[in-house]
Amino acid sequence: MRKILVTGAKGQLGSELLVLASSYSNYEWIFADRTKVALDDLELLQSQLREIKPDIIFNCGAYTAVDKAESERDLAFKINHLAVELIAKYAKENNVKLIHISTDYVFDGFSSIALDEEAETNPINVYGESKLAGEVACLRENPDSIVIRTSWVYSKFGNNFVKTMQRLMREKEEINVVNDQIGSPTYAADLAQAMIDIVQSSEWFPGIYNYSNEGEISWFDFAVSIKELGDYNCKIGGIPSSSYPTPAKRPSFSLLNKDKIKKTYNLDIPYYKKSLKKMFI
Structure with missing residues (x-):
């Protein structure tokens, strides 16, 4: 029986994999x-x-604390770069299949079309820099690896945008949400299933892949969808990123093109609202 090691087991993706594991x-x-x-x-x-x-x-x-990474650069790079490099080396030396999770934050946000796997990387924060360094090290040390870039991850587990919005909409009459950052959310359960589908596949095609749910939205649009599904009465206002300054810059456009992973592994990726509904069931 083959043994699958899941690192970050208590995170959103690890927790969703734990739910699915009993079926495999x-x-x-x-x-x-x-x-x-x-x-x-x-x-x-x-x-x-x-x-x-x-x-x-x-x-x-x-290491996923995007703002904190600006002041904890060494720790972010140790976990997101050096540990990945070590894991990739181990995988290469021991003939281990490796799927490594990366991020849309490897991009600068200046594109106006969905970013494919060949799009130029240029991170604008320390977190993105550390994750890009991890990708490069992973594929250098073990070219047989699969790297999956994902974005705006949420889940029933852990802390995330959806759960924060649910709490704020229950507590407040009015909230403001950034409306000039464009991308697509990822339901961690969908990504977890995709990872298992890849491992279950009869063939292994190494390289970089993009995965997020379908749809092109802003964080404001996402919040409106959460409000509708949760039937909250809270009023939502859209604001520019400049009105909500953070230590780390965020890419203003990081929509991922998923054609490669859909064609290579014959994956059916759900529209974001369909997956979001599962959070409310």
């Missing part, structure tokens, strides 16, 4: 949080991988 008992699943797989301690990480001996690694663990 043909694998032995190892769900590792930071106590089992220390992405911030490279020496320990090396020994932990040797001890676990996985056949497949889903590297969902990451």
Whole structure:
């Protein structure tokens, strides 16, 4: 029985994989949080991988505090770059299949068309820089890896935009949401299923892939959809990013083109509203 190691097990994606794992008992699943797989301690990480001996690694663990990364650059790079480099090396040396999760924040946001896997990268914050460095290291050390870039991830688990909006809309009569950042959200359960579908596939095609739900929206549009589905009475105002300054800049346009992953693995990617509804069931 092949063994799948999931790093970042307590994160949104790891938690959704745990839900799905019971339906895939043909694998032995190892769900590792930071106590089992220390992405911030490279020496320990090396020994932990040797001890676990996985056949497949889903590297969902990451430093994801986008604003905090601006003041914690070294830690962000250790987890998002150096740990990924080490995992990729281990995977190459031990013939382990690796799916590594990356981000739309590797882009600068100046495009006006959906970004495909060949689009030029140019991150505008430390988080994006560290994730891009991880991608490059991953494919350099192990060209047989699969890297999946995703965006605006949300889930029933953990902290995310949808849960924050649900709370604010219950508590407040009026809120403002940024309306000039364009992309598409990703329901973590959909991405988790896609990862399993790739591993279950008869063929393995390495390289970079994009995955998010279908649709082109702003955070404001996303908030309006949440309001409609939750039947909240809260009034939502749209504001420019300049009215809501943050330590880290965000790309203003990071819509991902998913044609490659859909064609290569014959994936059916749901429209964002269809997946969002599942949060309310």
